[in-house]
Structure formats: structure tokens, C-alpha cells
Amino acid sequence: MCMSKVIVVYDSKTGFTEQMAKAVVEGVKSVEGVDVELFKVGTPFSISQLNSADALIFGSPTRYGGVTQEMGFFLENVEAHKESKRLNLSGKIGGVFASYEWDGGWVAEKIKATMESLGIRVVEPLVSLVDGVHGRRRLQMDEEALQKCRDLGKAIAEKAAGTT
Ligand SMILES: Cc1cc2nc3c(=O)[nH]c(=O)nc-3n(C[C@H](O)[C@H](O)[C@H](O)COP(=O)(O)O)c2cc1C
Numbered sequence: 199m200c201m202s203k204v205i206v207v208y209d210s211k212t213g214f215t216e217q218m219a220k221a222v223v224e225g226v227k228s229v230e231g232v233d234v235e236l237f238k239v240g241t242p243f244s245i246s247q248l249n250s251a252d253a254l255i256f257g258s259p260t261r262y263g264g265v266t267q268e269m270g271f272f273l274e275n276v277e278a279h280k281e282s283k284r285l286n287l288s289g290k291i292g293g294v295f296a297s298y299e300w301d302g303g304w305v306a307e308k309i310k311a312t313m314e315s316l317g318i319r320v321v322e323p324l325v326s327l328v329d330g331v332h333g334r335r336r337l338q339m340d341e342e343a344l345q346k347c348r349d350l351g352k353a354i355a356e357k358a359a360g361t362t
Pocket of ligand 1: 263
């Protein structure tokens with residue numbers, strides 16, 4: 199059987215978005231015939247590896263109203279290579295997840311806009327989760343929140359495998 203591939207790239211400073219990323223991976227793994235790779239920005243991986251994916255899922259916490267600095271570098275780097283032959287993400291399937299504490303979900307929208315500028319076909323819904331109330335962080339994710347992340351991974355994996 200020819201395996202489809204999903205790559206998840208995320209950042210996390212204090213672990214909340216990392217739990218989201220792991221649940222997204224679980225969701226991808228629930229679909230037969232789909233391989234998944236998980237990369238944290240700032241750890242060494244070649245962006246040309248993104249070429250090998252059928253679908254890409256990007257996730258970031260909100261920091262000062264935007265993505266983290268490292269996620270910003272990553273997205274800029276990918277955008278900088280968009281015209282080169284080394285990287286062609288056009289036509290791939292995309293998914294987005296993000297976390298925030300008080301700002302609403304606009305970081306997810308920002309990531310979506312960047313992905314769309316690369317020609318990636320972003321699938322809704324984006325998953326944007328609040329990390330507790332300002333000053334009182336929830337930290338531990340509840341089952342409902344985890345399930346939203348698993349559902350995202352599953353939906354993207356099914357599209358990558360061509361079953362939906
Ligand atoms: C330095 C710093 C800046 C932050 N800036 C924002 C912000 O601008 N808007 C917001 O909604 N949350 C902000 N947050 C809260 C984080 O987005 C939230 O706690 C997030 O879920 C943390 O994810 P992580 O545990 O994966 O790092 C900030 C947190 C820190 C520590």
C-alpha cells in the first residue's frame with residue numbers, strides 16, 4: 199500500500215501547544231495508510247522534508263499577539279523558499295492549531311493566511327484553544343480539548359489519504 203504522509207510542525211514554550219500537537223498526531227495515526235512526522239521548530243530538520251508530505255499541519259502558541267519568534271522564523275524561511283525549486287508546497291492539504299490565553303483565535307488565522315500564500319489548501323475548522331483564563335492557566339487539557347485536536351489530525355489524514 200502506498201502510504202500518505204502528514205507532517206506536523208509546531209512550537210510550544212510551556213507545554214500546552216505541545217499537548218495539542220501530540221493529540222493531533224494521535225488523530226493522524228488513527229487513519230490507516232498514513233505516516234506522520236512531528237517536528238518542533240528550533241530543532242534541526244530540513245525544510246525540504248516538507249516537500250515529501252501530502253498534508254502539513256502547523257501549530258503555535260500566541261506570544262505578544264503573534265506566533266512565537268521561532269515559529270515566525272520558520273514561516274519566513276518557508277515563504278522565502280516559495281519561489282525556489284527546493285520547496286513547492288502548492289496544492290498540499292493544510293491544517294492549523296493554536297493556543298492563546300486572552301487574545302482570541304487570530305494566531306490561527308495568521309498561520310492560515312501564511313499557508314494559503316504558499317498555495318496550501320487549508321481545511322477548516324482551525325483549532326484554537328484557550329489556555330485557561332488570564333492569570334489562571336489551565337495547563338492540563340481536558341478531554342474535549344484533546345478530542346478537537348485528534349479530530350483535526352484525523353480529518354487532515356483522511357484528506358491526505360484521499361478517503362474524504
Ligand atoms: C511571554 C508570553 C507572551 C504571551 N502573549 C500572549 C498574547 O499576546 N496573547 C494571548 O492570548 N496569550 C499570550 N500568552 C499566553 C500563551 O499564548 C498561552 O499560555 C499558550 O497556550 C502557551 O502555550 P505553550 O504552553 O505551548 O507555550 C503569552 C504567554 C507568555 C508567557
